[in-house]
Amino acid sequence: xxxxxxCHKCNQAITKRMVTALGKTWHPEHFLCRHCEQPIDDAAFxxxxxxxxxxxxxxxxxxxxxxxxxxxxxERTIVAMGENWHExxxxxxxxxxxxxxxxxxxERGGKAYxxxxxxxxxxxxxxxxxxxxxxxxxxxMNVKWHHDCFRCNRCSNPITTPNFTVEGGQPICPxxx
Numbered sequence: 253x254x255x256x257x258x259c260h261k262c263n264q265a266i267t268k269r270m271v272t273a274l275g276k277t278w279h280p281e282h283f284l285c286r287h288c289e290q291p292i293d294d295a296a297f298x299x300x301x302x303x304x305x306x307x308x309x310x311x312x313x314x315x316x317x318x319x320x321x322x323x324x325x326x327e328r329t330i331v332a333m334g335e336n337w338h339e340x341x342x343x344x345x346x347x348x349x350x351x352x353x354x355x356x357x358x359e360r361g362g363k364a365y366x367x368x369x370x371x372x373x374x375x376x377x378x379x380x381x382x383x384x385x386x387x388x389x390x391x392x393m394n395v396k397w398h399h400d401c402f403r404c405n406r407c408s409n410p411i412t413t414p415n416f417t418v419e420g421g422q423p424i425c426p427x428x429x
Contacts, residue, residue, distance in 0.1 A: 257270065257277050258277070259277060259278050259279045259282050260276040260277060260278050260282070261278055261279070261282035261283075261284070262279065262282055264279075266278075266279055271283040273297075273304065274299065274302060274303075274304065283304065284304070285304060285305055285306035285309050286300065286301075286303040286304060286305055286309075287305060287306075287309040287313065288306060288308070288309050290306060292304050292306050294306075294307070298310035298314070300313075300314060311324045311326070316329060316336035317336070318336060318337050318338045318341050319333075319335035319336060319337055319341070320337055320338065320341030320342065320343075321338065321341050323338075325337075325338055327339075330342045330353050332352075332357070332364065333359055333362070333364060339351065339353045342364065343364075344357070344364065344365050344366040344369050345363030345364055345365055345369075346365050346366065346368075346369025346370065346372070346373055347369055347372075348366060348368070348369055350366055352364050352366060357370075358370040360373075360374060371384040371386055372384060376389065376396045377396075378396065378397055378398045378401050379393070379395035379396065379397050379401070380397055380398070380401035380402070380403075381398065381401050383398070385397075385398060390402045392416075392423065393418060393421075393423065402423065403423070404416075404423060404424055404425035404427075404428050405419065405420070405422035405423060405424055406424055406425075406428040407425065407427065407428050409425055409427070411423055411425050413425075413426060416429075417429045
């Protein structure tokens with residue numbers, strides 16, 4: 253004696269065509285989206301709590317909208333700065349536009365930046381070399397300097413004392429004064 257195959261939806265025997273999915277069987281007309289109850293005809297469908305969900309309902313109910321492109325996210329989601337992003341949309345807001353999904357980033361004004369662009373755009377610049385200062389700095393003459401850049405304008409030796417003079421807007425060490 254063979255065991256009857258039963259429809260997961262109506263619990264009636266299936267004697268002709270059937271749909272097998274999620275370890276269950278259905279009459280084709282009973283394989284429905286758990287939300288809108290429309291038939292799922294596509295071979296590809298979504299699953300929530302062990303039940304089939306059509307693509308339309310899945311997008312409406314279970315996906316996030318990308319903060320970058322404003323489209324639904326159907327694959328891997330990056331969560332950063334309180335928002336959801338497609339991996340390819342979470343990029344540096346500076347000049348390079350590099351993807352930031354697998355590296356540290358800095359936030360400013362609601363935008364994410366790679367380390368280099370952040371420093372180039374927002375770090376204090378050295379009064380001598382004009383490059384970003386990313387470590388401790390010397391503050392002298394109302395501007396900031398890299399430690400290595402704060403040198404005597406005559407002999408080029410580092411100025412390591414608080415006593416120096418200024419000539420033509422440049423520091424002069426006590427030995428050259």
